Amino acid sequence: MAAAVTGLGIAAPTGLGIEDCWSAMLDGRSAIRTVSRFEAERYPVRLAGQVPDFVPSEHVPKRLLPQTDRETRLALMAAEWALEDAGVDTGQRDEYDMGVITASTSGGFEFGQGELQKLWSKGPGYVSAYQSFAWFYAVNTGQISIRNGMRGPSGVLVSEQAGGLDAVAQARGQLRRGTGLLVTGGLDASICPWGWVAQMARGDMSRERHPERAYLPFDRAASGYVPGEGGAVLVLEESEAVRERGQHSYGTIAGYGATFDPAPGSGRQPGLRRAIEVALADAGMEPEEVGVVFADGAGLPEADMAEALAISAVFGARTDPVPVTVPKTMTGRLYSGGSALDLAIALLCLDRGVIPPTANVTDPVPGLRLDLVLGEPRPAEPASALVLARGHGGFNSAMVLRASDTAPH
Amino acid sequence: MQRFSNDDLGRILRDCAGEADAPAWDEDVLDTAFTDLGYDSIAILETTSRIQQEFGIRVEDEAVADLDTPRAFLEHVNDVSAAHSE
CATH class of the missing domain: 3.40.47.10 (Thiolase/Chalcone synthase)
Incomplete structure (x- = not known):
């Protein structure tokens, strides 16, 4: 057997959805710009890759808006797109035969910042009950699981930038152990003042002001990295089953x-x-x-x-x-x-x-x-x-x- | 003392947790379970903290578990409010 990728959902600074992101990347169009999600002028690091044109209410049910961080809203959208791309009707499948394993680095930072601000300025009574899970590393996995009725093996991987690969590897493991479909991948979004200073503390972000000179891996002028937000969700299925239902596959996890x-x-x-x-x-x-x-x-x-x-x-x-x-x-x-x-x-x-x-x-x-x-x-x-x-x-x-x-x- | 009405409850729930799974927030929802209206226990907890902020009525977290319909919830909130103002 092989683990085939049948669906992709992309929420990237270079574009929402497969085609927008892919064409921007083939053209070499960088999305690195001065931060616009908050006033970054007073910070030594001011550049980021931000997801453009994302209107949460167009992609996330109203019920979920008060309880979700930006990263979770992006993840819910990307998961929906990935399942659509895979041609999967979740209602027609056994809910215990579908699992969710995603990676996260920081959880819902922006949501957490808002609640901490309420805690300090107004008091504990004003902190949202939803803070109990909205900040948490596993929140994207949980919300995708609830929204799509997936009760199979699920979890979260926290290993910073390696997480996206580690989550997909875990998902492949669950496929091998017999679960029919896994939603996997990784998504982070913490471009807010609290997230920013937490990232800056590492000391390896680029302080370069020119977007085209800031993030230059393998270049003589390399001076650190530029952070960004977004990620991708993948749908994994067993390759024989994919062939049987005549579904396109992008490739396999070998x-x-x-x-x-x-x-x-x-x-x-x-x-x-x-x-x-x-x-x-x-x-x-x-x-x-x-x-x-x-x-x-x-x-x-x-x-x-x-x-x-x-x-x-x-x-x-x-x-x-x-x-x-x-x-x-x-x-x-x-x-x-x-x-x-x-x-x-x-x-x-x-x-x-x-x-x-x-x-x-x-x-x-x-x-x-x-x-x-x-x-x-x-x-x-x-x-x-x-x-x-x-x-x-x-x-x-x-x-x-x-x-x-x-x-x- | 101002009574906490069903309209107040509907408005605060909508604010905290989005629209209910009901055609309208009226008399017909009073005896429908919160879970059937699409509101889970965290939505109800969130609602009680908004009620405290807005109306100054404090509903204990422990009491909330048994208040599974809007009617039961409204009665409890107004009982607490009346007891407090006596």
Whole structure:
């Protein structure tokens, strides 16, 4: 059996929905701008990738508006789109045969900020009862589960930017254990003052003022990352069942590896290379068979170098270099949503035969030995893709995707 | 003392938790369970805290569990209010 991806729901700074996001990314149109969701002028970091044109009341039932953070509203919309894309009628399925496993990095920060403000300015009686769950990491999973009547195995993964891959890997595990359908992926949205200062505390956000110069992974001018909001939701089903019902599949989850970095100063190697090797072994594939790598792209010189070394350690012996791309240069880093969106974009790349470019990077660090796809999309017919993600604190995850062998429609 | 009316309850619930699953918020909803109107226990808890803010009537969280229809809820709120003002 294989875990096939039959549905995608995208809520990204580069666009709402598959087509808007995909066309912006093929054009290399970056969505990184000055923050408009709050007054960012007084902060040292002012740029972000924000989801445009999202009107919650158009996508979320009125009943749910008072109890949901922005990230949950986006997740509910993306889940609905993904299920629609997969041609799934949830009412026709056994509710215990459908599960929800998503990733989250910060939970509902903006909602939480509002309630904390009420607590301090007015008192405990004014804090919404909905704060009890609206802030929580598992809230997207819970609301998707309730809204769509899914009572199968469910959970949440919290491993920062690696979360999107880790959640999909967990979902694949539940598919193998017999659940028929999993809604999975990751989505974060915490562009509000409280979320902003929490992210700034890490010290690795870019202070660059020019949007096209702020987030430049593998470039000599790399100066940190730009944060963003959004992510993607995927529908996973067993490939035989997908074939039987004649449904299109974007590709399959062929392999996965996750490692944790050793403590700083231990002198031991970082874990990314091993995560890639484990993922390839899990897929039963040789490095030669990988058609494209979607890199993590930290945007920090040391971390970029570490990633380049891991990639070249695995793929360096190939006669033809493997193309490497970082489309998240157009969205910023979306935390758990970032690696979920990378999976969605990589699946579209396999399905449609073109590699989206890395935006704004013009001056790669010499000696990186990476075949970066810069500026323009690159036509290709990759049979498989490798997606890499590193989460703050030492998480490394790698996922191998294989192109669908069903005819595209 | 101002009575807490069914219209007040409908308005506050709508505000806290969105429209009810009913054609209109009138006499017909009085004996319908909150759950059948689409309101769960957290919606009712949220409603009691808004009632305290707006009307100054304090309904204990423990009492709410047994108040499963608008009629039972209204009677309790007005009993508490009357007891308080005596």
